[in-house]
Amino acid sequence: MTKTNSVLKLLFTTTAAVYMIAITLSINQNMSQALAQNDTPYDTVVQERTSSIEENKALVKSAIGEVFNQRNISAADKYIAEDLINNNPLAGHGRETLKQYFDNVYFTAFPDSQTTIEQILGENDKVLVFLNWTGTHEGEFFGKQPINEEVSMRTAHIFRVDEGMIAEQWEIADQLDLLRETGVIAFN
Numbered sequence: 001m002t003k004t005n006s007v008l009k010l011l012f013t014t015t016a017a018v019y020m021i022a023i024t025l026s027i028n029q030n031m032s033q034a035l036a037q038n039d040t041p042y043d044t045v046v047q048e049r050t051s052s053i054e055e056n057k058a059l060v061k062s063a064i065g066e067v068f069n070q071r072n073i074s075a076a077d078k079y080i081a082e083d084l085i086n087n088n089p090l091a092g093h094g095r096e097t098l099k100q101y102f103d104n105v106y107f108t109a110f111p112d113s114q115t116t117i118e119q120i121l122g123e124n125d126k127v128l129v130f131l132n133w134t135g136t137h138e139g140e141f142f143g144k145q146p147i148n149e150e151v152s153m154r155t156a157h158i159f160r161v162d163e164g165m166i167a168e169q170w171e172i173a174d175q176l177d178l179l180r181e182t183g184v185i186a187f188n
Helices: 003-037 042-069 073-079 095-109 176-181
Strands: 080-086 114-123 126-136 150-162 165-174
Touching: 042 073, 042 114, 042 126, 042 150, 042 165, 073 080, 073 095, 080 095, 150 176
Parallel strands: 080 165
Antiparallel strands: 114 126, 126 150, 150 165
16 A cells, blocks of 8 residues: 555545544434433434434435436425525525526536435435436537537535425535536646
């Protein structure tokens, strides 16, 4: 193993350990607060908390599968709150604005796109997903004509779920390769 690989492995292991400690502290703090607020037995609180987290993760998985992979844009109505707070400036706020963005921009440019969930984590009312988007660039994308080749993009999203609907989302997208592959930007 090279020195660089050893350093990267140590960095990854340390980061993972810090993350797990933070999750554990958060769970313990929230559990203590929940127990202090009512007389519900500990096992019941744990079961309810686990169920709602799993339900939130299932909601996000279903939304990604049906809306994006099946390109059923009208299915967004059953997963996404009408007044969605979208922290992605390209897509705008509100469910209808998001639907228009995907229907008129993304699905037009990449009609065969598929989204793979690489990781999914849940905590309280939030669901974090790491996604890999792939598709053939067959339509105009940000002013660039199609190249008819497969392109990809990786993203990380945090979805806040409220009353069984995705109410807010944050997104970090690694679009550099996508923009380079589609010719929006060029490297010299």
